[in-house]
Amino acid sequence: MLNVALPKGRLGEKAYSIMAQAGYECPSLLEPNRKLTFENPETGVRYFWAKPSDVPIYVERGVADVGIAGKDILLEYEPEVYELLDLNIGKCRMCVAGPADFRDDQSRTLRVATKFPHIAKTYYSARGRDISIIKLNGSIEIAPILGLSDVIVDIVETGSTLLENDLAPLQEIFPISARFIANTVSYKFQYQEIRTMAEKLAALV
Ligand code: PRP
Numbered sequence: 001m002l003n004v005a006l007p008k009g010r011l012g013e014k015a016y017s018i019m020a021q022a023g024y025e026c027p028s029l030l031e032p033n034r035k036l037t038f039e040n041p042e043t044g045v046r047y048f049w050a051k052p053s054d055v056p057i058y059v060e061r062g063v064a065d066v067g068i069a070g071k072d073i074l075l076e077y078e079p080e081v082y083e084l085l086d087l088n089i090g091k092c093r094m095c096v097a098g099p100a101d102f103r104d105d106q107s108r109t110l111r112v113a114t115k116f117p118h119i120a121k122t123y124y125s126a127r128g129r130d131i132s133i134i135k136l137n138g139s140i141e142i143a144p145i146l147g148l149s150d151v152i153v154d155i156v157e158t159g160s161t162l163l164e165n166d167l168a169p170l171q172e173i174f175p176i177s178a179r180f181i182a183n184t185v186s187y188k189f190q191y192q193e194i195r196t197m198a199e200k201l202a203a204l205v
Contacts, residue, residue: 005067007052015068022200065186090178098151100168113143114153
C-alpha cells in the first residue's frame, strides 16, 4: 500500500484526476464529506488530503510515500524529497506584482508582501536589492492597495485577481507546475511500486 498526499484546494481535483487516469482510482474520495483519508486496497493506494504547503512535510517525514506539490512550495520550503516528475498541471507563475505604474526608488528599502519569504529574499538578494518582507498568509493583493507594501511576490494563474484590483504583473520570477514527489526512504524500499506509479503518470503527461 502506498500512502499518497494530495493537495486540497484548486490543485486537488486535477491531482486526483491524473492519479485516477493512471489507474489509481479511489471513488470514495469524491464523496461530499469531511473525511480526509481514503483507501482502495484494489489499487494499493491510501490517499489523504493535506494543505498544499504541508504536502512536502508529510512526504519528507515519510507518513506519505509520495505526493503532489506545486513547484512554488518546493522552492519555498526546500524539503528533502525526490522530485520524480513534472505533471504539467496546476500551471501558473511566481511574479512580482504591483500598481502598473510602479517605479522602484532604489534609494528606499522595497517593502514586499508575500506568502513566500524565502523565494522573495532569494530573488531580490540575487539582484542586490534591499527589501523588507511583510509575511502574509493570504489575500496578498490588498497589501499594495492599502499601502502596507510597495509590491507583492505571489502566484499569478489567470491574472484576474490582479486585474480586478488594479494591479499588474511587473516581473516573472519562474513558471510553476505540480510535481510528483517521493520520500527518499520509501523510494528505496518501495522502489518498484513508486517507479510503476511514476511511469504510469509520465505516460499521461
Ligand atoms: C492565489 C494567489 C492569488 C490568486 C491568483 O490565491 O495568491 O491571490 O490565487 O490567481 P489568479 O491569477 O487566477 O487570479 P488563493 O486563491 O490561493 O488564495 P489566498 O488569497 O488565500 O492566497
